[in-house]
Amino acid sequence: MVEVQSADPVKKRKKKKKPSLTQKFQRWLEETASQVEGVENPLLLPREFVGYSFQGDLRPAFVTPQMKVEPSIRVPDYHETGIPTSEMAARAQETIHIHTDEEIEKMRVACRLGREVIDIAGKFLKVGVTGDEIDRVVYKASMERGCYPSPLNYRNFPKSVCVSVNEVICHGIPDCRPIQDGDVVNLDVTVYKDGFHGDLNETFLVGNCDEDSVRLVKTAYECLQKSCDMIGPGCLYRDLGASISKIAAQNDCTVVKTYCGHGIGELFHTSPNVPHYAKNKAKGIMRPGHIFTVEPMINLGSNWKDDLWPDNWTAVTHDGKRSAQFEHTFLVTEDGVEILTARKGTNASSMSWDAAAVTRN
Numbered sequence: 001m002v003e004v005q006s007a008d009p010v011k012k013r014k015k016k017k018k019p020s021l022t023q024k025f026q027r028w029l030e031e032t033a034s035q036v037e038g039v040e041n042p043l044l045l046p047r048e049f050v051g052y053s054f055q056g057d058l059r060p061a062f063v064t065p066q067m068k069v070e071p072s073i074r075v076p077d078y079h080e081t082g083i084p085t086s087e088m089a090a091r092a093q094e095t096i097h098i099h100t101d102e103e104i105e106k107m108r109v110a111c112r113l114g115r116e117v118i119d120i121a122g123k124f125l126k127v128g129v130t131g132d133e134i135d136r137v138v139y140k141a142s143m144e145r146g147c148y149p150s151p152l153n154y155r156n157f158p159k160s161v162c163v164s165v166n167e168v169i170c171h172g173i174p175d176c177r178p179i180q181d182g183d184v185v186n187l188d189v190t191v192y193k194d195g196f197h198g199d200l201n202e203t204f205l206v207g208n209c210d211e212d213s214v215r216l217v218k219t220a221y222e223c224l225q226k227s228c229d230m231i232g233p234g235c236l237y238r239d240l241g242a243s244i245s246k247i248a249a250q251n252d253c254t255v256v257k258t259y260c261g262h263g264i265g266e267l268f269h270t271s272p273n274v275p276h277y278a279k280n281k282a283k284g285i286m287r288p289g290h291i292f293t294v295e296p297m298i299n300l301g302s303n304w305k306d307d308l309w310p311d312n313w314t315a316v317t318h319d320g321k322r323s324a325q326f327e328h329t330f331l332v333t334e335d336g337v338e339i340l341t342a343r344k345g346t347n348a349s350s351m352s353w354d355a356a357a358v359t360r361n
Contacts (some may be wrong), residue, residue: 025124028136035064035132042176048310055307056167056320061177064132066158067139073148076192076268082156087267096263096271098289103196104331107265107291110147110191110198111329111340117141118189118200119343121161125360127181127207131163131174134187142191150190150197150268157313162188162201169256169297169306169315169323181207184217185360186325190268197268199293200341201327206360212300213322217358219251220298220324223276225351227294231286231330231337237272238282244296245278254304256297256323258315263292264329277304286332291340295327 019027036042042062049060069075078084099107120141121134138161142149149160157171164172164186165179172186179185188201203217223244230240241255248255260282261274272284276296305318317323328351331338342348343357 024140025137028140029133032064032130032133032136036062036176039176046311052310054320055316055318058166058168058316059177060173060309060311060314061130061175063158063173063175066153067136067160069148069152070143073143073146074192074194075148076150076154076197078154079148080153082153084154084268087269090267090270094271094283096284096287096290097265098287099265099291099331100289103265104289104291106194106196107198107329107331107340110193110196111200112198113145113147113193114189114191114198114200114329115341115343116145117147117191118187118202121187121189122202122204122360125179125185125187125204125206127361128178130176130178131165131172132176134163135159135161135174138187138189145191145193147191147193150192150199151188154268162186164188164314164323164325166322167317167320169299169317170259170325171313171315173311173313179206182209182213183207184209184213184322184324188325188327192268195266197264197266198341199264199268199327199329201295201325202358203324203326204358204360215251216253216298216300216322217324218353219248219253220296221326221351221353221358222251223247223255223296223298224294224326224328225353227296228328228330228337228339228351231294231332233286233288233332233334235286236282237274237284237286238280240294241275241280241282242278244276248296248298252302253298253300254302256299256304256306258306259295259297261292261294261327263290265291288332288334290332291329293327293329295325297323297325299323
């Protein structure tokens, strides 16, 4: 019997390794750099700010052109016009939507993806990185997950994320200013997936921050933490503000009154309004199926007032002192609360302070 030699075994094809986050980030940085080419001085004060009296030390810088959304991504109604028409119509009704099981599941997905995006962005937040680069990270991470970054062109906001530094309370437009050692930086991320928005934000201590900044950030977190403990069926929306104000005052801070938490779901902003200050007149009682954000904005000192920069978006403290904020999207359940935007591996029914999670060197 003649022995027949078998053919050489087929060599296994090597799987292409997916680019690491660091490799992706470097590629995104290169794309960002190309946007700034030809700009003589990206840190030159934009024309609309010439002659403006600033409240603190922060100065705006060059803002790169708005990015285009990939054709495969489902977009909200304001994508082209900047006008959230369905949201404006719903606000006139002032009813609080009770989400169905199917809607809740879609919200869980949107919020989980939003959490992934902010965690990626936070990982790359460090001294020397610009807000514009962080914006590109958020944009790309959203696209890779099939999400639309909700802030993009919402009422004509030019970017995919709000980057609010030091005295900026909220709605900071990402620009070419490098983050500096000792900065306090808030990243506000919202993604739109399968027709639903998931919204959260966190404030980070970058490098060597002073004691006041650390106290401010911990206070802002504690304010949200106390709100989480109160959420459940039967709680009045207006009651959250008194608890938040008490904690802020105990730490020589104060609560911004101009902006509030809000209902969220198919609409980016809807009923209920959730004020963060005491003696507010918010309407409504929490019911199972309600989904909303709580996002207390806390200022150092006793001045809660804000001013608006000439870009018509950036809200800053009136006295130039620093501000911090944390936000979650919450679902009221039959017996309490579910934090839809909870960090992976943490308890979804309560919050605990993690200093490492907000520190960036």
